Amino acid sequence: MRDDAPLSVDDLLYGYRRGLFPMADDDGRIDWYTVDPRAVIPLDGFHRSRRLARTCRNAGFEIRIDTSFTAVMQACAASAPDRPSTWIAPSMITSYTALHQAGFAHSVEAWRGDVLVGGLYGVAIGGFFAGESMFSRERDASKVALVALVDRLRAAGFVLLDTQFLVGGHMRQFGAIEIPRADYLRQLHVATRLPVRF
Secondary structure: OEEEEOOOOOHHHHHOOOOOOOOOOOOEEEEEOOOOOOOOOHHHOOOOHHHHHHHHHHHOOOEOOOOOOHHHHEEEEOOOOOEOOOOOHHHHHHHHHHHOOOOOOOEEEEEEOOOEEEEEEEEEOOOOOEEEEEOOOOOOHHHHOOOOOHHHHHHHHHOEEEEEHHHHHHHHOOOOOOEEEHHHHHHHHHOOOOOOOO
């Protein structure tokens, strides 16, 4: 499928339940993708370094959940010196905001006072969470948000945290691994049917 119109909530849920995820090209048109192998972070194997653990305790970030979902997406979509464009088109912000309003997309936010300084967003279906993107305006702000996400997923009984790709190996520091797509789909089938909530 290729289109630049917003995807519906049903479109997004249908795709994620089948191991697909949408990304926009530079012209804003949207394709559905799947990858093999698939990158995941085993929740029982998540690694936080001693330095990151100290940062979580002492850096003074306030973690909030779902208070500024669209602002988090907009920050993730913003260009940066090393990233002039992203796969998050304006129509996708519209689509995921609707998914958020329907209770399936969530943001984990790091705040410094009244300023949003980092965070991430993703899609939750049953015991499955698809981490979509993260951003930082202060050092380690997105990493602190990731730690908070993993703690929340563990406490809620989630079993699958999808990161799609191991881009540049950045997620390996947290314990991310690659698994065959067939294994991923089996885990996804089980996870999306669990009676847990974000």
